[in-house]
Amino acid sequence: MNAPTPPIRSTDRAEGASTPEAATPDAATFLDRLFADGVLMPSGVDGLYGRSGAFEEVIEGFERLVERFARADGAIKVHFPPAMPRVNMEKSGYLKSFPQLAGAIHSFVGNDADHCRLIEALTEGRDWSDLQSPTDVVLTPAACYPLYPAVAARGPLPEAGALFDLKSYCFRHEPSKEPTRMQFFRMRENVCLGSSEQVRAFRERWLERGPEMIRSLGLPCELDVANDPFFGRGGKLMARNQRDQQLKFELLVPVNDGAEPTACLSFNYHQDHFGALWGLTRADGERAHSACVGFGLERIALALFRHHGTDTATWPAAVRAVLWG
Amino acid sequence: MAARIRELIGSRKLVPVAVDQIDVDADLYELGMTSFASVQLMLALEEAFDIEFPERMLNRKTFATLAAIDRSVAELTGGRA
Numbered sequence: 001m002n003a004p005t006p007p008i009r010s011t012d013r014a015e016g017a018s019t020p021e022a023a024t025p026d027a028a029t030f031l032d033r034l035f036a037d038g039v040l041m042p043s044g045v046d047g048l049y050g051r052s053g054a055f056e057e058v059i060e061g062f063e064r065l066v067e068r069f070a071r072a073d074g075a076i077k078v079h080f081p082p083a084m085p086r087v088n089m090e091k092s093g094y095l096k097s098f099p100q101l102a103g104a105i106h107s108f109v110g111n112d113a114d115h116c117r118l119i120e121a122l123t124e125g126r127d128w129s130d131l132q133s134p135t136d137v138v139l140t141p142a143a144c145y146p147l148y149p150a151v152a153a154r155g156p157l158p159e160a161g162a163l164f165d166l167k168s169y170c171f172r173h174e175p176s177k178e179p180t181r182m183q184f185f186r187m188r189e190n191v192c193l194g195s196s197e198q199v200r201a202f203r204e205r206w207l208e209r210g211p212e213m214i215r216s217l218g219l220p221c222e223l224d225v226a227n228d229p230f231f232g233r234g235g236k237l238m239a240r241n242q243r244d245q246q247l248k249f250e251l252l253v254p255v256n257d258g259a260e261p262t263a264c265l266s267f268n269y270h271q272d273h274f275g276a277l278w279g280l281t282r283a284d285g286e287r288a289h290s291a292c293v294g295f296g297l298e299r300i301a302l303a304l305f306r307h308h309g310t311d312t313a314t315w316p317a318a319v320r321a322v323l324w325g
Numbered sequence: 326m327a328a329r330i331r332e333l334i335g336s337r338k339l340v341p342v343a344v345d346q347i348d349v350d351a352d353l354y355e356l357g358m359t360s361f362a363s364v365q366l367m368l369a370l371e372e373a374f375d376i377e378f379p380e381r382m383l384n385r386k387t388f389a390t391l392a393a394i395d396r397s398v399a400e401l402t403g404g405r406a
Contacts, residue, residue, distance in 0.1 A: 096361055234364030237383045241360040244385050273359075 037310035046175040047183035061323030075165035080146040082169035103139035106132035139171035143189040152278040161194020186297040199291035206293040226250040376401040
């Protein structure tokens with residue numbers, strides 16, 4: 001049994017300061033501790049874990065906070081399954097920007113002879129992927145991706161724009177030992193569609209609320225300009241463009257051993273990127289702009305377990321009250 | 326070289342306006358060039374002029390106007406093109 005590592009206190013949060021674990025390389029990692037204390041269960045693949053009941057209760061508590069704001073804002077709740085039509089991913093541009101993260105679902109569509117070959121390959125431990133064919137379905141990379149074509153199909157937006165409250169498991173192919181970088185994770189997302197002014201006002205509102213929510217949970221945090229992990233050398237240019245235009249902000253919370261703080265919320269202004277792509281128009285016929293705030297639910301839960309310990313019964317009363325009061 | 330750059334932009338439709346009418350100092354992003362189009366332009370320039378944009382040049386300014394692109398390519402080719 002691992003000795004419990006003391007949680008980071010908010011006073012430890014000097015910029016670039018290393019966590020206590022970083023100073024002792026042989027100490028158990030945060031991930032080891034989460035496994036040992038039963039918060040997460042390993043599957044054998046990095047970034048793919050079981051979650052305990054306590055972990056889920058933390059996420060449910062946090063989602064109630066989000067939901068309170070979303071309801072007051074009049075957001076329409078929509079939940080898509082964690083997959084979307086392959087043609088929509090192809091059209092979305094995701095494979096131009098993030099080919100390394102995308103996941104496509106393949107299945108067996110062969111005949112009896114192919115089935116025999118599949119079984120032979122499995123028996124002999126050979127590669128069997130040549131007996132798999134792409135399906136019409138890919139894994140959702142961000143909760144809002146299935147939304148845009150669905151909204152565009154309804155016709156022009158109402159005058160006041162439209163606001164949605166989404167949640168989805170998302171997939172990104174980036175296996176990692178950092179518990180905050182899971183391959184399957186849940187994203188709660190509020191998305192605003194409308195004029196440039198409407199959607200930027202929405203983002204401003206969440207840029208104020210986000211840090212308040214996180215601080216109310218006894219977590220240290222800071223906002224910073226950010227960029228998406230665009231692929232390749234061209235991606236560096238895309239990333240700098242995005243930063244120069246301040247299109248993405250992240251709310252960062254220290255979570256991992258000796259690593260940079262983790263983006264737990266992100267605040268994105270897409271300009272008319274999705275509007276142009278999907279033919280989303282406003283009531284006056286102009287192209288719609290969009291913005292979203294995304295909550296990395298596992299990351300927020302992990303930040304709480306990191307800072308307050310792996311036993312939620314011992315968390316500060318004020319934090320428990322915010323989550324479950 | 327300037328004509329070749331215009332042709333690269335025009336043939337790939339990287340800016341949604343007639344390429345021969347773009348002023349050398351006009352902001353290509355304002356004319357509708359997307360971020361991804363600027364990546365395609367960068368790759369096309371590298372292939373056409375046998376150059377590689379160093380990291381310091383991978384920014385919005387390098388590809389913002391025809392004049393800026395011209396200067397960057399001239400610097401990297403050292404007058405070869």
